């Protein structure tokens with residue numbers, strides 16, 4: 318990680334992370350990966366419909382940051398949020414049931430893939446308006462500030478969001494009012510089919526934050542240990558009253574933007590280059606080489622995750638449809654407020 | 657004769673405009689390298705280059721506003737906004753600038769701009785990608801609002817829209833892009849002011865537009881099998897409304913059903929129903945009926961989304977309830 322502006326420099330490395338935590342990080346990334354791989358299958362069988370955005374390749378970001386949060390912290394995510402939801406503690410069952418439109422889903426089947434919500438884990442969505450979540454995060458942090466609570470609101474968004482006015486308005490508010498927001502930018506170099514160099518006059522995104530006098534850091538988003546160390550340090554600083562922090566994670570999505578995307582705009586060699594830095598493979602190889610894990614341990618981990626995925630698939634398949642009579646429920650908090 | 661899809665018809669119209677007038681250019685998110693989020697602009701970057709097929713950053717207010725400025729500066733921009741829900745980020749520019757500049761400036765500054773966007777539900781993309789907000793835009797004086805529901809109109813409406821000295825919004829229902837068929841002579845009409853009679857009938861007038869035209873025509877088929885002869889009016893232009901075509905039809909059939917995917921309260925359907933009541937009240941044999949989208953943010957689950965959208969059976973039932 319390199320810090321810009323007034324962020325402290327730390328040199329994270331595999332050695333500084335306890336083995337137990339590294340194993341947990343590997344297992345969490347694998348859960349996200351295997352879950353999403355199954356989603357692809359379920360999409361081809363039309364059990365999942367609509368837009369499906371996968372974070373395959375980007376697992377180190379959501380998993381690494383989530384480790385730094387406490388249960389009472391808040392999370393605001395985007396439409397590419399399966400991994401964030403799982404890593405935050407939403408069950409695979411509730412997430413997959415949501416993706417299949419079941420009432421047992423974490424949003425009762427109303428939201429689908431892009432709108433996972435969960436009050437229990439303070440997971441405030443799944444927002445499908447690019448940059449739409451940033452002002453919400455500022456407000457959540459404002460509420461904590463006004464209530465004297467020492468909590469962090471982690472807000473995830475992509476490189477594309479940085480071009481939106483809402484990004485800049487939210488950054489300024491958070492910095493101006495010194496609010497406890499951890500801005501987590503997952504820079505995967507593309508906003509749909511438009512590469513960063515076509516959308517930003519300044520492609521070093523951490524400089525944007527610096528221009529708001531916000532502590533800003535960037536980190537290798539393919540290295541979960543680096544992400545988790547940086548996120549921990551940043552979250553601790555935010556919690557301690559250090560004001561908002563900006564963490565840019567440089568990452569890459571291995572698959573297309575959504576299931577509709579023919580991926581005409583990226584070059585195969587570029588994708589292969591990034592695939593060779595797969596965050597899961599990297600950590601697994603490292604842990605086996607260090608003797609923290611054996612191949613048999615990895616197999617056991619895989620098989621436990623496969624069971625968890627299978628269980629979620631069965632759960633979602635056996636789920637129920639919300640009655641059509643409930644269509645107007647929750648438009649307002651009082652029944653009958655709809656029209 | 658070869659067939660064409662709705663998206664290809666739109667693309668042909670855009671190509672023709674780019675070739676015909678060097679002031680025309682296209683700008684919006686993913687119109688270039690990606691090929692258009694609904695593939696309408698696919699191939700145009702290769703043909704016309706990045707100056708005229710401009711990929712924009714995600715900044716709806718910025719690039720729509722820039723489109724307004726470019727129009728003021730003498731260009732003829734075609735601005736694509738991916739989906740009507742995202743146009744809300746640009747609503748300020750559309751309403752406070754595009755729609756108002758001519759009037760505010762005492763007639764000095766007109767805005768010859770075309771903004772295209774997708775609208776509507778049916779693809780299970782839930783509550784932030786599925787709404788039918790064209791009725792809101794039809795509320796705004798200073799705008800012309802079009803809803804091509806047919807292949808011909810997809811092909812025809814752009815050229816006269818670009819010729820309009822004032823801002824024109826074109827709403828393309830997301831479920832229409834893949835529809836396929838043949839163009840007719842109407843594909844070259846310059847008419848963007850009239851409603852069209854899509855089916856002649858004597859017993860009831862069904863008024864629809866955009867994505868609900870198919871629903872209205874489907875209902876008319878079902879009704880025809882029952883011996884009820886429905887006239888179907890396609891609004892085509894949502895602002896200004898072609899009131900006289902609507903009133904002529906209703907005064908002949910004496911019954912009317914307005915179909916609108918938008919929410920009922922304060923809606924375009926309410927406007928059409930009011931005009932019918934104001935204009936031909938004494939010709940009516942029954943109150944004007946409406947079939948609208950359920951007043952909910954759109955749910956993801958298929959069965960709920962279907963329940964939230966006007967369906968053929970709903971229109972048939974509404975016609976039955978009028979005693980037709």
Ligand SMILES: Cc1ncc(C[n+]2csc(CCOP(=O)(O)OP(=O)(O)O)c2C)c(N)n1
Nearest residue numbers: 397445446447475476477478507508509742
């Ligand atoms: C306001 C708004 N404009 C456009 C879109 C369509 N859209 C959805 S995702 C996306 C790309 C966003 O890219 P980025 O922020 O980098 O996130 P990534 O998808 O790469 O994770 C676009 C253009 C949207 N959802 N919201």
Ligand SMILES: [Mg+2]
Nearest residue numbers: 475476507508
């Ligand atoms: Mg991106």
